[in-house]
Amino acid sequence: MSNPAVPPRSLAEALRARDDDSLAALLRARPDLITPVPTDLTQLATRAGTRASVVRALERLDLFALRTAEALAVAADPAPYGELERLLTGDAGDPAVSAALPRALGTLREQALVWGDDDRLRLVRTARELLAPSPQHPSPTGLGPTVQEATAGMSPGRIQDIVTAAGLGSTHDAVSAVASLTALFTDRKRMSALLAGLPEESREVLSRLVWGPPYGQVTADPAAHLRRLLDLGLLVPTAPGTVVLPREVALHLRDGRAHRAVEPLPPAVEPAATHRPQVVDATAAGQAYTALATVEELLKDWDEGGPAVLRAGGLSVRDLKRTAVALDVSEPVAAFWVELAYAAGLVASDGEADERYAATPAHDEWLEQPPAQRWARLAEAWLTATRTPGLVGGRDAKDRTLSALGPGLDRGAAPEVRHRVLTLLAGLPEGASPSAESVLARLRWERPQRREEDLRSRLAEWTLKEAELLGVTGRGALSGHGRALLGAAAPRTPDADPRTPEPRGPGDKLPVHHRPAAVPEPLSAAEQATASAAAARLLAPLLPEPLDHVLLQADLTAVAPGPLRRPLADVLDVLADVESKGGATVYRFTPGSVRRALDAGQSASDLHAFLAAHSRTPVPQPLTYLIDDVARRHGHLRVGAASAYVRCDDDALLNEILADKRAAGLRLRRLAPTVLAAQADPASLLEGLRAMGFAPAAESAEGDVLITRAHAHRTPPRTAPEPVPDGPPVPDATLLAAAIRAVRAGDLASTAPRKPTDRPPLAAGELPRTSSAETLATMQAAVLTGEALWIGYVNAEGSASQRVIAPIRVEGGFVTAYDHTADEVRTYPLHRVTGVAELAEE
Numbered sequence: 001m002s003n004p005a006v007p008p009r010s011l012a013e014a015l016r017a018r019d020d021d022s023l024a025a026l027l028r029a030r031p032d033l034i035t036p037v038p039t040d041l042t043q044l045a046t047r048a049g050t051r052a053s054v055v056r057a058l059e060r061l062d063l064f065a066l067r068t069a070e071a072l073a074v075a076a077d078p079a080p081y082g083e084l085e086r087l088l089t090g091d092a093g094d095p096a097v098s099a100a101l102p103r104a105l106g107t108l109r110e111q112a113l114v115w116g117d118d119d120r121l122r123l124v125r126t127a128r129e130l131l132a133p134s135p136q137h138p139s140p141t142g143l144g145p146t147v148q149e150a151t152a153g154m155s156p157g158r159i160q161d162i163v164t165a166a167g168l169g170s171t172h173d174a175v176s177a178v179a180s181l182t183a184l185f186t187d188r189k190r191m192s193a194l195l196a197g198l199p200e201e202s203r204e205v206l207s208r209l210v211w212g213p214p215y216g217q218v219t220a221d222p223a224a225h226l227r228r229l230l231d232l233g234l235l236v237p238t239a240p241g242t243v244v245l246p247r248e249v250a251l252h253l254r255d256g257r258a259h260r261a262v263e264p265l266p267p268a269v270e271p272a273a274t275h276r277p278q279v280v281d282a283t284a285a286g287q288a289y290t291a292l293a294t295v296e297e298l299l300k301d302w303d304e305g306g307p308a309v310l311r312a313g314g315l316s317v318r319d320l321k322r323t324a325v326a327l328d329v330s331e332p333v334a335a336f337w338v339e340l341a342y343a344a345g346l347v348a349s350d351g352e353a354d355e356r357y358a359a360t361p362a363h364d365e366w367l368e369q370p371p372a373q374r375w376a377r378l379a380e381a382w383l384t385a386t387r388t389p390g391l392v393g394g395r396d397a398k399d400r401t402l403s404a405l406g407p408g409l410d411r412g413a414a415p416e417v418r419h420r421v422l423t424l425l426a427g428l429p430e431g432a433s434p435s436a437e438s439v440l441a442r443l444r445w446e447r448p449q450r451r452e453e454d455l456r457s458r459l460a461e462w463t464l465k466e467a468e469l470l471g472v473t474g475r476g477a478l479s480g481h482g483r484a485l486l487g488a489a490a491p492r493t494p495d496a497d498p499r500t501p502e503p504r505g506p507g508d509k510l511p512v513h514h515r516p517a518a519v520p521e522p523l524s525a526a527e528q529a530t531a532s533a534a535a536a537r538l539l540a541p542l543l544p545e546p547l548d549h550v551l552l553q554a555d556l557t558a559v560a561p562g563p564l565r566r567p568l569a570d571v572l573d574v575l576a577d578v579e580s581k582g583g584a585t586v587y588r589f590t591p592g593s594v595r596r597a598l599d600a601g602q603s604a605s606d607l608h609a610f611l612a613a614h615s616r617t618p619v620p621q622p623l624t625y626l627i628d629d630v631a632r633r634h635g636h637l638r639v640g641a642a643s644a645y646v647r648c649d650d651d652a653l654l655n656e657i658l659a660d661k662r663a664a665g666l667r668l669r670r671l672a673p674t675v676l677a678a679q680a681d682p683a684s685l686l687e688g689l690r691a692m693g694f695a696p697a698a699e700s701a702e703g704d705v706l707i708t709r710a711h712a713h714r715t716p717p718r719t720a721p722e723p724v725p726d727g728p729p730v731p732d733a734t735l736l737a738a739a740i741r742a743v744r745a746g747d748l749a750s751t752a753p754r755k756p757t758d759r760p761p762l763a764a765g766e767l768p769r770t771s772s773a774e775t776l777a778t779m780q781a782a783v784l785t786g787e788a789l790w791i792g793y794v795n796a797e798g799s800a801s802q803r804v805i806a807p808i809r810v811e812g813g814f815v816t817a818y819d820h821t822a823d824e825v826r827t828y829p830l831h832r833v834t835g836v837a838e839l840a841e842e
Helices: 011-016 020-029 041-048 051-059 063-073 081-089 095-110 125-131 156-165 174-185 188-196 200-209 224-232 247-253 277-301 317-327 331-343 361-368 371-384 414-426 436-446 453-470 480-486 525-542 566-575 591-599 604-614 621-633 651-659 661-666 682-691 733-751 772-785
Strands: 215-217 236-239 242-244 271-274 347-349 357-359 432-434 551-553 557-560 577-580 585-588 638-640 644-647 669-672 675-678 789-794 800-811 814-819 824-829 833-838
Touching: 011 041, 020 095, 020 733, 041 051, 041 733, 051 125, 063 081, 063 095, 063 125, 063 436, 081 095, 156 174, 156 224, 174 188, 174 247, 188 247, 200 215, 200 224, 200 247, 277 317, 277 331, 277 371, 277 453, 277 480, 277 525, 317 331, 331 347, 331 371, 331 453, 361 371, 371 414, 371 453, 371 480, 371 525, 414 432, 414 436, 414 453, 414 480, 432 436, 436 453, 480 525, 566 591, 566 604, 591 604, 591 621, 604 621, 644 682, 651 675, 661 682, 733 800, 772 789, 772 800, 772 833, 800 824
Parallel strands: none
Antiparallel strands: 215 242, 236 242, 271 432, 347 357, 551 557, 557 585, 577 585, 638 644, 644 675, 669 675, 789 800, 789 833, 800 814, 814 824
């Protein structure tokens, strides 16, 4: 552990001075640093400074923390706290910015983007390279290079001319001349006097460049007001025809501010409307019931085998349109329901040669669950899925259309955005619904540096719409069961409200529980299961009770005033056609629907008894006549395999069929007074005769009537698609503790003082090298003296590491020792030890 009184000289030393809680906070905020676990703190610091890791860390900063890092990138290196504060507050100061700055700086320190004490703040070099101004990558601050950087390629004579024109004394060298010019530009009083002597046209040119971009174009023979700026060094040429406004000049014109606006506090998510919580819950429950009915209808439509799978995967545009018509929704909404069923594991590809989508065996188990539990499964799948239905119909990077259930729809940020949007809604009073604009503004403040900012905004918009479709929200407000789905009524992260930061001094350290986390962590799998069960319990009393009756009407319709129990609903789906949906479902009885029930094995008496038992009104006479009439004609004609034949006891009916011109395509001929033969297959013959208005029935080879029930098609057992993570997962407490222990031990091994030897000193990270005989002798001596040794070791996979061990026994080509790195007794083959060195006595 480093001496806290000595300022750290590197990021590695700064990390070495941290306690375990601080290291855990770093690895939790930047989980890519722990994959794989670094061998020591030096390697951790090196990994924390790599470009990919720094870019990812910058993308996860909120707006004010990012503004703080950008200000450090244009400040001196190192910069005192006061200079950083002046860059953010300007000459006039800003109490809100000053109060929020310790929190932002604490975030940057925690994530190892800034290190050093308050009098010597250093931005990680890679972050400075990414955020500092350059001609290729302008700074978000709009500032240009410093005077020293802008004049780097200028001749010493030209620099002396600028110094003389500015009224400064001539110097002996260009370095002191540039320093003198810099001092002038950073002196508020002298700089104001210099600018006051400029003509109005010159000051107008500076005002156009002050907030960026700082580069401008000039001709080979500039006008007098531009020539004056060039002579004074207020504009510096960088290339033929291009000039730049030096950073010091811009900061003076900005009153010392690095940004036009810094926004230290996140924009509030304000309620746009407020409803009674009971109304919100009832509305959301109604939508939840509609969601269940829609998914059930989708699965019923695909029960015997759904649409074919495209060669590249997914649904075709035609099949998606057909599904949208069947569900009576728009195509984007149909894509949402299809993807939701897929994410919940209820729909998958059957994997056959003629590949089609179909319900999975899990669908049958899902149907047997209570409605509230079925909804909770759908809602949990939606909340955690990375599949993004809103992308359906768009284009991928190769300009190919993205199809529902196809590849390319996974977005790792989707679960985080959904969770964050719902958490923002949970932070409002119960029954309050925000405007979409305020939610998007808050998300943009929390993640301003995202490369996919547009996608993040679209994900938030889709989340608000999908939550309403699914019944998580009602009238735009989060419902009670929606809050339970999140695991709590308020954000889980135990951090203070960033809108009301505690006033702190520049030297204050932020305790762990006050360090801001921009996005609350989602629930673990076990916690989410518990939350889903709680949501189901809250939703269950709000869902309508299934009914066991319908209302039959004289116009051959039946009205279901609410949801029906499953046996009744299943029989009605066969016996009648759904005519309309809504608060009540209207079924219509037709000859075709009645014949469908008879084909399924029901008799006329069965249908009469069923309707009488489940109708709250008397069975209308027209419906009775319809059933009897269809049943009387049902099976009067028999179709079998000859290629196909028709037999009937009524030869007059067969004569009628033969005389009908519509039967020409069936190529019928009489074999006997009661038998006709056809050159069509039985299925085509049945379809043709039904199209002619007859009601034939199929029969088996034994002459029995065949009962044609629909055969449900199921896929083999399938698991729900795994979410595609947006980067490495956040490590749990057990992994963090083990990783920190290993890093600490590895650091002890790499930094433990060695006894001086005649060999040249090893470079950082280099393993010790000794001969086999010397290694064995040193090990045996350490067994007798009980001293600890520093060794280099290469494991079976070829991975090299440094370890500090205390040898206990050496025999048979192995050394048994207490390994300080692993904090346990281990045995190592001597041939894998690269070398050994004795540690200093202290």
